[in-house]
Amino acid sequence: MAKPSTIEAQKLGIVKPLDPQPGAFRLEIDEFVQKPDVLNLFLLALESLQDNEQLKKFKELGDDATDKDKEKYWWSFFSIGGIHGWPTQNWAHKHKSSSKPGAGYCEHSSLLFPTWHRPYMFMLEQAIFNKMYEIAGRFPENLQQRYFNAVQTFRLPYWDPWMPRNEANHTRNWAGLFGLPAILKAQEVFVRRPKRPDVLEGIENPLYRYKVPSNADLPKDAQIPWQSLKSGYPAALNQTTIRSPSGMETGRSNDTVLDFKIRSQAVTQNESLTQLLTEMADTKSGWEVFANRKYSWDKGVSLESWHDNMHALIGSGRGAAGNMSNTRIAGFDPIFWLHHCNIDRIFALYQALHPNHYVPEKGPPKEEYQNLHYPLKPFYKSSNHDDFWTSVEAKDWTQCAFAVPGTKLPDTDGDNEKLRHTVATYLHNNYYWISQRSKPDTGLDFPKNMDFVEALIGEPIVRHAPKNLSIKAIVPEKSAALVRTVLPTVAAIEPMSERKPLVVNQVMANDPSAFPAGAVVGKTQRTWDVRLTVRKFAFNDSFNINFFLGGVNDNEPAGFLLFDNQIGFSGVFASTSYAACERCDELREQDIRYSDVVPLTTMLVGCLKTNTSPRGAPEHLRTLESLEPDDVKKYLREYLEWRITLVDGTPKSAEDVKAADLQVKVIDRIYHLPTAEHPLGRYEEPTLHTYITQGKDGGYSG
Numbered sequence: 001m002a003k004p005s006t007i008e009a010q011k012l013g014i015v016k017p018l019d020p021q022p023g024a025f026r027l028e029i030d031e032f033v034q035k036p037d038v039l040n041l042f043l044l045a046l047e048s049l050q051d052n053e054q055l056k057k058f059k060e061l062g063d064d065a066t067d068k069d070k071e072k073y074w075w076s077f078f079s080i081g082g083i084h085g086w087p088t089q090n091w092a093h094k095h096k097s098s099s100k101p102g103a104g105y106c107e108h109s110s111l112l113f114p115t116w117h118r119p120y121m122f123m124l125e126q127a128i129f130n131k132m133y134e135i136a137g138r139f140p141e142n143l144q145q146r147y148f149n150a151v152q153t154f155r156l157p158y159w160d161p162w163m164p165r166n167e168a169n170h171t172r173n174w175a176g177l178f179g180l181p182a183i184l185k186a187q188e189v190f191v192r193r194p195k196r197p198d199v200l201e202g203i204e205n206p207l208y209r210y211k212v213p214s215n216a217d218l219p220k221d222a223q224i225p226w227q228s229l230k231s232g233y234p235a236a237l238n239q240t241t242i243r244s245p246s247g248m249e250t251g252r253s254n255d256t257v258l259d260f261k262i263r264s265q266a267v268t269q270n271e272s273l274t275q276l277l278t279e280m281a282d283t284k285s286g287w288e289v290f291a292n293r294k295y296s297w298d299k300g301v302s303l304e305s306w307h308d309n310m311h312a313l314i315g316s317g318r319g320a321a322g323n324m325s326n327t328r329i330a331g332f333d334p335i336f337w338l339h340h341c342n343i344d345r346i347f348a349l350y351q352a353l354h355p356n357h358y359v360p361e362k363g364p365p366k367e368e369y370q371n372l373h374y375p376l377k378p379f380y381k382s383s384n385h386d387d388f389w390t391s392v393e394a395k396d397w398t399q400c401a402f403a404v405p406g407t408k409l410p411d412t413d414g415d416n417e418k419l420r421h422t423v424a425t426y427l428h429n430n431y432y433w434i435s436q437r438s439k440p441d442t443g444l445d446f447p448k449n450m451d452f453v454e455a456l457i458g459e460p461i462v463r464h465a466p467k468n469l470s471i472k473a474i475v476p477e478k479s480a481a482l483v484r485t486v487l488p489t490v491a492a493i494e495p496m497s498e499r500k501p502l503v504v505n506q507v508m509a510n511d512p513s514a515f516p517a518g519a520v521v522g523k524t525q526r527t528w529d530v531r532l533t534v535r536k537f538a539f540n541d542s543f544n545i546n547f548f549l550g551g552v553n554d555n556e557p558a559g560f561l562l563f564d565n566q567i568g569f570s571g572v573f574a575s576t577s578y579a580a581c582e583r584c585d586e587l588r589e590q591d592i593r594y595s596d597v598v599p600l601t602t603m604l605v606g607c608l609k610t611n612t613s614p615r616g617a618p619e620h621l622r623t624l625e626s627l628e629p630d631d632v633k634k635y636l637r638e639y640l641e642w643r644i645t646l647v648d649g650t651p652k653s654a655e656d657v658k659a660a661d662l663q664v665k666v667i668d669r670i671y672h673l674p675t676a677e678h679p680l681g682r683y684e685e686p687t688l689h690t691y692i693t694q695g696k697d698g699g700y701s702g
Contacts, residue, residue, distance in 0.1 A: 001133070004019065006019075006130055010127070010130055015126060015389065017126075017399040018129055018154075026345065026401050027158075028163055029158065030165065030181050030447070030450075033455065037150035038153060039455050040192050041150055042154065043191050043203070043205075045129075046206040046207065048135070049128065050210055052078065052213040054069075059217060077332075080124050081336070084336075085328035085330065085331060087224050106327070108575075109292055110367075111288065111364070111371075114291055114303055115395075117344060121340060124337055125156040129151065132150075139197060159181060159184070159342055160342055161262055161266075162178065162269070165178060175264065177263075182450045182456055185259075186205050187205055189203060189207075190455050190458040207334045209333075211239065212238060212332060232648030233326065234248050234322075235251070237329065243255070243314050243324060243333065244261065245320040245322050247320055265309075267434060271434075272301045272309070275301045276306060278682070287357045291304065305570070306343075307343050308571050310339055311325060311339075311573045312324075312647060314333075314335060319648060319649055325573070326576075345400070348405055349423055352406075373392065374390060375388035376390060405423050406419075432674060432680075437602065437613075519608060523672060523673050523675075524670050526632075526668055529597050529599050529601075530598040531667055532545060532596055532665070535592075535593060537575075537592075538656075538659065539652065541574060543646050543647060544560070544561070544569050544644070546644075547567040547640070547641070548560075548567060550621055551565075554643070559649075567598060568599065569598070601627075608625075608626070609623060609624065621639065633689055644656065658698070662698035665688060666693060667687060669684055669686045669687070671683050
């Protein structure tokens with residue numbers, strides 16, 4: 001294997017996408033772990049990048065640090081993760097300075113939110129890839145080619161939270177399909193090291209947590225002000241990353257509770273994702289609505305709002321909050337990277353669906369800098385000290401190498417519509433079933449079998465004919481859809497004559513019998529959403545807005561996300577005043593508003609009198625006559641409630657809700673069910689119903 005170009009780029013402090021390779025795709029994490037050699041090198045590389053001894057050595061050497069020492073420091077997991085927030089240190093490998101604005105470079109509440117994170121993903125992907133190449137070269141000579149082949153097919157994996165993880169009876173225990181991937185829950189994994197390739201050695205899983213370095217081992221400007229964390233964050237965060245903690249004293253992630261939270265939010269968060277990507281986003285102001293909440297106001301779901309909800313879901317705890325709910329320390333949690341790789345995938349899918357929507361040449365009034373050519377710091381594209389990535393370089397989604405939408409732009413022969421249709425069909429087949437609480441599409445090929453992942457079980461895999469694993473991919477020739485077969489060591493493309501076109505599942509798309517009586521009229525469904533706005537920095541921390549049907553047990557606010565009658569939630573991912581972030585302070589001074597959508601339709605369908613399925617709302621709530629406005633307005637006026645909690649579960653009072661200027665409104669829209677021509681369906685214009693929430697704390701006030 002020739003030395004990759006990314007090696008020299010990294011030495012110069014340059015962020016460079018990996019060179020295209022046959023069969024090299026960014027895969028969903030449960031598919032990624034099915035490739036044992038790639039997974040083995042990935043875990044070893046991540047373990048090495050997380051080794052904090054290199055940080056301590058860098059501090060001790062000071063001005064005597066060699067170029068290699070400096071590279072190890074600046075391209076470590078700590079330094080790359082810290083770009084998102086703390087520490088306040090400028091990222092400056094091989095460059096004078098990248099002028100870090102206060103406590104973070106990250107573009108939140110900005111039109112550049114999607115594009116800034118793209119080179120950020122490339123940066124860690126590059127660091128891992130280069131480290132994998134280095135480790136592969138240490139294996140015995142007779143194994144080196146095998147491991148170099150694995151390196152070439154590596155791309156950063158993503159975590160799609162709405163892929164099934166478990167075998168479950170979709171009629172009796174539908175939510176049981178979902179949960180955290182096994183590799184993200186395992187505290188120990190097994191690897192083969194270069195010096196002992198025949199031995200599976202147990203190590204602490206570098207995907208489960210990151211052990212944070214002590215401030216005593218860091219340069220002064222890289223030290224983290226842990227004492228500034230608010231009272232809802234465990235002291236143990238200065239030692240290790242934590243997800244969904246159960247209390248201030250435990251200092252541990254609660255994977256069981258997080259599993260259940262993922263299950264409880266599967267429908268509404270998936271519906272939000274579907275809304276984000278459907279044709280309803282294809283408007284004149286499409287990019288502004290798509291990119292983030294600040295500019296979408298109450299117009300619909302944005303990529304940033306969906307992203308924020310997942311941060312809150314992972315970070316919110318019972319009496320305490322974890323890394324992912326705090327903008328300053330989120331980048332240290334390994335799950336951050338798999339989540340953001342998925343955000344980059346959704347961005348790429350949106351680009352394929354809406355090729356004419358992108359960052360504008362000129363930004364909005366008073367924020368003109370949010371434009372196509374604004375430097376995305378600190379991601380350098382050359383050794384020139386002022387030559388940063390911009391949204392121009394970030395635009396080409398094919399360099400991300402997601403299997404869908406593909407690794408090559410469509411030919412310039414009018415094939416854009418074909419690509420758009422292929423991507424829309426892929427999305428329908430992968431996600432539409434979730435919003436209907438039905439059985440997964442037969443072509444989904446999830447959940448994956450984890451019984452043969454040696455990194456998880458710690459035993460060599462001996463089996464006869466390995467089962468093929470298939471994912472839908474788009475390849476160069478006119479971006480046609482096909483099936484890529486993945487074996488443990490080989491990735492191959494089916495010949496043209498054997499390709500099978502993607503088709504919309506006709507039962508799911510067109511058969512009203514798939515719904516309770518009254519849920520569908522002909523080929524249309526009346527859909528209902530909560531649309532909300534609130535002051536983003538109202539509580540000087542991240543917070544959740546929870547929505548319910550029926551009474552709320554206010555004695556258990558930390559458990560709101562798990563209540564049977566909870567419809568969904570909106571997570572407001574807000575920095576705190578102690579963060580010393582100039583961009584955040586500017587937004588706080590503007591007192592910007594935050595907006596989101598919480599879909600109601602699936603919960604309302606479950607509340608229909610005609611719903612006899614074991615799935616859906618509790619029996620006492622199944623009194624709704626139809627989805628028509630006269631029935632739904634009366635029903636929601638009586639039953640719709642909401643509560644605000646901080647991410648540690650602390651409830652906010654009615655006075656707090658008023659001070660936050662929460663505005664909750666309800667809209668309905670006619671949705672045309674998916675067809676072969678429109679695989680994602682189509683929405684008509686919304687109708688606002690002011691009566692439903694008027695007069696309630698945080699209700700619509702005109």
